[in-house]
Amino acid sequence: MxxxxxxxxxxxxxxxxxxxxxxxxxxxxxxxxxxxxxxxxxxxxxxxxxxxxxxxxxxxxxxxxxxxxxxxxxxxxDMWPAQNPAEQVEVLRWLSWNDCHWSPAVGPFYFEHIVKATFGIGAPDRESLRKKAPDLLKCAEVLDGHLENRTYVACGRLTIADFQLASMANYWRESEMPLEPFPHIARWIDELKRIPAWADPxxxxxxxxxxxxxxx
Incomplete structure (x- = not known):
């Protein structure tokens, strides 16, 4: 492989x-x-x-x-529930939500602060990000509410949905994403960082x- x-x-x-x-x-x-x-x-x-x-x-x-x-x-x-169709649907819901809503909302912040720094393609355009903040706040409210009484996004355990949704949000502090008002998202991300492979992939x-x- x-x-x-x-x-x-x-x-x-x-x-x-x-x-x-x-x-x-x-x-x-x-x-x-x-x-x-x-x-x-x-x-x-x-x-x-x-x-x-x-x-x-x-x-x-x-x-x-x-x-x-x-x-x-x-x-x-069972991070992908191959034997459980109902759980597959639950994971797919959050994978789809990530791709259609969450990723477009967090992506500009990740690009301006992380991608540009990684590949040396200029300073972050913070002015452009101000216009992106309302979309991020709208999505963050949905995710934060979902995580209020949950440790993981789907199925009551760690799944690939967590890795999918956290891959850019993991850098929310470095990317200056306005997620301070959403403590459940911050807790979820910090808990994922306790997983050795996620912390150092x-x-x-x-x-x-x-x-x-x-x-x-």
């Missing part, structure tokens, strides 16, 4: 899950700056020219939620260099 990644939020949740489940995979870091995501051999795997991408035998998967479900099935983990430098060398 191979997982192609860069240091960004979608690969982060896949790498964290693989590490949490103890799944052995070759972790291949791609270089965005030199255009490796646009190389013909990579485009043949992922025509979106994004990461993560998983290759497991003849199976090629992109989209992090699908990859996470596959990893859970491989590991027999990235491959060691030696492992990353090994993955790059094998595909140079």
């Amino acid at each position: 191979k997982i192609y990644w860069i240091r960004a939020q979608a690969p982060r949740r896949v790498l964290a899950l693989a590490k949490h489940l103890g799944i052995e995979a070759e972790l291949v870091e791609k270089d965005v700056v030199t255009g490796e995501l646009k190389a013909p051999d990579y485009v043949a795997l992922n025509p979106n020219m994004k990461v993560p991408t998983l290759v497991d035998g003849d199976l090629v998967l992109w989209e992090s939620s699908a990859i996470m479900a596959h990893l859970c099935i491989k590991a027999g983990s 990235w491959p060691t430098e030696a492992a990353a260099q090994s993955g790059r060398a094998q595909h140079a």
Whole structure:
């Protein structure tokens, strides 16, 4: 099994899950700056020219939620409830809510503060973020209310929905997301950070260099 990644939020949740489940995979870091995501051999795997991408035998998967479900099935983990249709629906609800509402709301803050800093593409545009705050506050009210009496987002336990929703919100303080009025979201994020694989999902430098060398 191979997982192609860069240091960004979608690969982060896949790498964290693989590490949490103890799944052995070759972790291949791609270089965005030199255009490796646009190389013909990579485009043949992922025509979106994004990461993560998983290759497991003849199976090629992109989209992090699908990859996470596959990893859970491989590991027999109920973080994706493969044997429980009702719980699948519950997890899917929050994956969909993330993609349609939460991610677009937190994404601009994450991009301006984290992505720009990671790839050296300029200072954050705080003026543009002021206009984005109302959407974030609206979504945060929904999530905070849901988490008031819950430790996890779905099914009463840790699922891939937690990793999906937290991947950008994890950086809410560094990204200056206005989430201070939402204590249940802050508690939920801080509790996830107690999970070792979530707190430190990235491959060691030696492992990353090994993955790059094998595909140079």
